[in-house]
Amino acid sequence: MELLKGASVVSAMNEEMKKNLSTLDYIPHLAIVRVGERPDDLSYERGAVKRMETIGLNYSLFTYPETITHNKFQEEFEKINDNNEIDGILLLRPLPKHINEEEIIQLINPIKDIDGISHKNMAKIFAGDKTGFAPCTAQAVVEMLHHANIPLEGKKVAIVGRSLVVGKPLAMLLMKENATVTICHTKTVEMEKECSRADIIIAAAGKAKMLTKEYVKEGAIVIDVGINLDENNKLCGDVDIVSIEEYASMATPVPGGVGTVTTSVLAKHLIEAARQRRSENKK
Amino acid sequence: MELLKGASVVSAMNEEMKKNLSTLDYIPHLAIVRVGERPDDLSYERGAVKRMETIGLNYSLFTYPETITHNKFQEEFEKINDNNEIDGILLLRPLPKHINEEEIIQLINPIKDIDGISHKNMAKIFAGDKTGFAPCTAQAVVEMLHHANIPLEGKKVAIVGRSLVVGKPLAMLLMKENATVTICHTKTVEMEKECSRADIIIAAAGKAKMLTKEYVKEGAIVIDVGINLDENNKLCGDVDIVSIEEYASMATPVPGGVGTVTTSVLAKHLIEAARQRRSENKK
Numbered sequence: 001m002e003l004l005k006g007a008s009v010v011s012a013m014n015e016e017m018k019k020n021l022s023t024l025d026y027i028p029h030l031a032i033v034r035v036g037e038r039p040d041d042l043s044y045e046r047g048a049v050k051r052m053e054t055i056g057l058n059y060s061l062f063t064y065p066e067t068i069t070h071n072k073f074q075e076e077f078e079k080i081n082d083n084n085e086i087d088g089i090l091l092l093r094p095l096p097k098h099i100n101e102e103e104i105i106q107l108i109n110p111i112k113d114i115d116g117i118s119h120k121n122m123a124k125i126f127a128g129d130k131t132g133f134a135p136c137t138a139q140a141v142v143e144m145l146h147h148a149n150i151p152l153e154g155k156k157v158a159i160v161g162r163s164l165v166v167g168k169p170l171a172m173l174l175m176k177e178n179a180t181v182t183i184c185h186t187k188t189v190e191m192e193k194e195c196s197r198a199d200i201i202i203a204a205a206g207k208a209k210m211l212t213k214e215y216v217k218e219g220a221i222v223i224d225v226g227i228n229l230d231e232n233n234k235l236c237g238d239v240d241i242v243s244i245e246e247y248a249s250m251a252t253p254v255p256g257g258v259g260t261v262t263t264s265v266l267a268k269h270l271i272e273a274a275r276q277r278r279s280e281n282k283k
Numbered sequence: 284m285e286l287l288k289g290a291s292v293v294s295a296m297n298e299e300m301k302k303n304l305s306t307l308d309y310i311p312h313l314a315i316v317r318v319g320e321r322p323d324d325l326s327y328e329r330g331a332v333k334r335m336e337t338i339g340l341n342y343s344l345f346t347y348p349e350t351i352t353h354n355k356f357q358e359e360f361e362k363i364n365d366n367n368e369i370d371g372i373l374l375l376r377p378l379p380k381h382i383n384e385e386e387i388i389q390l391i392n393p394i395k396d397i398d399g400i401s402h403k404n405m406a407k408i409f410a411g412d413k414t415g416f417a418p419c420t421a422q423a424v425v426e427m428l429h430h431a432n433i434p435l436e437g438k439k440v441a442i443v444g445r446s447l448v449v450g451k452p453l454a455m456l457l458m459k460e461n462a463t464v465t466i467c468h469t470k471t472v473e474m475e476k477e478c479s480r481a482d483i484i485i486a487a488a489g490k491a492k493m494l495t496k497e498y499v500k501e502g503a504i505v506i507d508v509g510i511n512l513d514e515n516n517k518l519c520g521d522v523d524i525v526s527i528e529e530y531a532s533m534a535t536p537v538p539g540g541v542g543t544v545t546t547s548v549l550a551k552h553l554i555e556a557a558r559q560r561r562s563e564n565k566k
Contacts, residue, residue, distance in 0.1 A: 181466055
């Protein structure tokens with residue numbers, strides 16, 4: 001089984017982006033918006049900051065105490081949204097429960113919504129409109145498949161998980177590539193059977209090492225989107241990689257797989273958003 | 284094989300709606316907006332008008348010559364949109380090519396968008412948010428399955444066709460009901476095999492009588508969304524109903540199937556839209 005690591009995808013994407021950047025007369029600027037100090041948020045933020053620095057993109061951190069009121073946060077968020085220097089916004093979620101997250105999300109200017117959380121971007125992804133931004137994790141899976149030159153047209157794909165950040169948008173992205181997609185979830189009967197028919201399996205269930213060899217057809221490609229802690233508190237994916245080793249032809253590791261590509265997609269979307277917005281502004 | 288006819292679904296829905304209507308102190312009002320005289324539009328319009336009359340709903344026809352300019356039509360459409368008497372809008376499409384349909388669609392007030400064409404409603408259907416309006420034809424399929432008491436949870440569903448008015452929204456609606464959905468399309472390899480694994484097959488390919496017995500597992504339920512003309516210029520569906528007769532346990536006819544239920548869904552959505560908007564207005 002070949003390991004498809006995030007690092008090679010990231011480095012190819014970075015080169016491409018640096019080339020793109022050198023043709024611009026401005027530097028795209030990301031706003032990272034965080035409320036509170038959730039460890040997941042801090043870890044993703046560190047990754048995003050590092051990626052922006054590596055590629056040479058600008059960023060600003062907007063951080064607020066967990067106790068900020070909804071109204072005050074909304075006011076601050078609107079300032080960022082309206083700030084003409086900002087090209088893209090990464091809103092770390094979930095927000096604390098006393099903040100109406102849905103209300104904040106629907107304020108975001110779709111052209112700055114580089115993580116695809118607004119209705120407009122969701123609808124565009126649903127419609128197969130390539131001008132929309134998909135959630136970065138879903139797009140990261142597509143980037144990995146493209147990087148590895150895996151043909152998608154006519155392929156059977158099983159996606160395990162129907163979340164709005166991975167399963168559903170990924171189904172739309174892969175359908176757009178002419179794959180035949182089946183979406184499995186907790187209520188799916190005989191999930192092993194469903195998965196073991198697939199040429200490509202995407203595990204996005206959020207359940208540590210649930211995907212074992214019984215789910216994998218010989219020669220299948222397995223992409224692991226899960227990030228979990230195993231029984232020893234060690235980071236692991238949704239795939240039991242030892243179990244599938246003899247069956248899959250290719251799989252992505254965790255850590256070091258899809259997760260590492262996500263911030264590269266964020267950077268790619270940021271550059272695209274800056275290009276769209278700044279050319280609109282010129283009109 | 285049992286025939287699941289639209290008529291019984293329609294009459295049950297009509298009774299339910301009349302009961303709902305009698306609790307309201309207003310009569311919901313539909314705007315039907317048509318440009319030109321396309322026979323398909325005229326036929327759908329007649330069906331919608333008849334349905335509104337049967338149930339006792341108000342409607343107004345707004346019709347424009349095919350030669351109307353984009354700007355003039357947009358102006359007229361905005362008036363309808365802003366008209367406080369109007370609870371829901373049915374925009375007959377496609378519009379003539381010189382009108383920018385996408386621009387018009389995105390003007391529609393989502394609360395009046397009872398055929399689910401706006402970004403907001405699309406995103407809500409994608410997200411599984413029950414406050415959104417799905418396209419009437421997609422919803423009509425769900426109404427038929429519910430009416431026939433067909434369990435959906437854990438069932439394998441194959442949808443043939445990935446359009447934005449049927450295939451995609453229907454996939455979301457059935458996934459919301461916990462079915463395991465596979466979406467097939469023109470690039471699907473071995474489509475017979477995909478379909479013949481399914482407990483429920485939805486044919487929405489737009490290809491006369493393409494779905495024959497080879498696609499149908501014994502005892503499967505087949506819902507035919509197609510409306511085509513056969514070699515003798517007679518109305519027919521996507522399903523070859525003679526061919527599947529001995530295999531399927533239940534199927535919907537064309538004509539007299541899904542198509543007849545669509546305008547009942549339109550009426551149901553109209554009542555719901557009126558309820559939402561008028562209670563908002565009272566706030």
